[in-house]
Amino acid sequence: AQKITQTQPGMFVQEKEAVTLDCTYDTSDPSYGLFWYKQPSSGEMIFLIYQGSYDQQNATEGRYSLNFQKARKSANLVISASQLGDSAMYFCAMREVYSSASKIIFGSGTRLSIRP
Amino acid sequence: EAQVTQNPRYLITVTGKKLTVTCSQNMNHEYMSWYRQDPGLGLRQIYYSMNVEATDKGDVPEGYKVSRKEKRNFPLILESPSPNQTSLYFCASSPGVGRDSRPYGSNQPQHFGDGTRLSIL
Numbered sequence: 001a002q003k004i005t006q007t008q009p010g011m012f013v014q015e016k017e018a019v020t021l022d023c024t025y026d027t028s029d030p031s032y033g034l035f036w037y038k039q040p041s042s043g044e045m046i047f048l049i050y051q052g053s054y055d056q057q058n059a060t061e062g063r064y065s066l067n068f069q070k071a072r073k074s075a076n077l078v079i080s081a082s083q084l085g086d087s088a089m090y091f092c093a094m095r096e097v098y099s100s101a102s103k104i105i106f107g108s109g110t111r112l113s114i115r116p
Numbered sequence: 117e118a119q120v121t122q123n124p125r126y127l128i129t130v131t132g133k134k135l136t137v138t139c140s141q142n143m144n145h146e147y148m149s150w151y152r153q154d155p156g157l158g159l160r161q162i163y164y165s166m167n168v169e170a171t172d173k174g175d176v177p178e179g180y181k182v183s184r185k186e187k188r189n190f191p192l193i194l195e196s197p198s199p200n201q202t203s204l205y206f207c208a209s210s211p212g213v214g215r216d217s218r219p220y221g222s223n224q225p226q227h228f229g230d231g232t233r234l235s236i237l
Binding site: 004006033035037044045047052091093103104105107108 | 149151156157158159160161164174175204206208223225226227228230231
């Protein structure tokens with residue numbers, strides 16, 4: 001069955017430091033997609049980055065990169081040079097392609113706080 | 117502008133009084149979905165729809181109904197709301213997902229509405 005686990009309920013990081021947010025998943029589907037979303041205090045959900053299970057390289061989008069380790073079933077989000085505006089909730093999500101393509105599941109989230 | 121529009125944004129109501137939260141998207145997306153967000157639980161899928169007249173239960177469907185009569189609209193109905201349905205609700209849409217060797221849409225992120233905060237007293 002699908003499952004997403006985010007083990008860090010909250011993190012504090014100094015501004016300009018890099019931060020890694022953990023995400024592990026469980027699936028028996030050979031093809032799936034992994035997504036990260038940011039939810040600032042205003043509440044909206046903002047898509048950050050996507051990684052496909054067959055992608056050969058780790059995804060990158062500006063300051064965001066995904067440390068994808070398929071054998072370990074982990075898809076950690078790395079934010080380089082953190083900024084005050086990065087303070088938010090971050091959610092990892094997964095979409096299976098074949099076994100339950102209709103369902104998308106989310107982890108419980110990590111609240112990231114950036115200290116000036 | 118591509119968007120998902122939910123209404124209302126905030127609602128305080130009482131137990132048992134039927135309510136509907138509307139959701140509309142202007143991106144011609146096949147897939148639409150409703151989530152509820154509760155502290156410590158992340159987002160949980162209530163119902164989803166693969167296309168018009170095709171809806172199915174997510175992980176927490178009890179107490180909710182949906183319909184998909186038109187591609188752009190996907191209303192969430194609470195026939196008899198109860199206090200345990202107090203939550204933040206999100207509607208989302210994305211392109212459909214195919215099942216061939218290179219499924220279309222599987223790498224497409226969902227577009228979310230701004231959320232509806234429901235309080236059931």
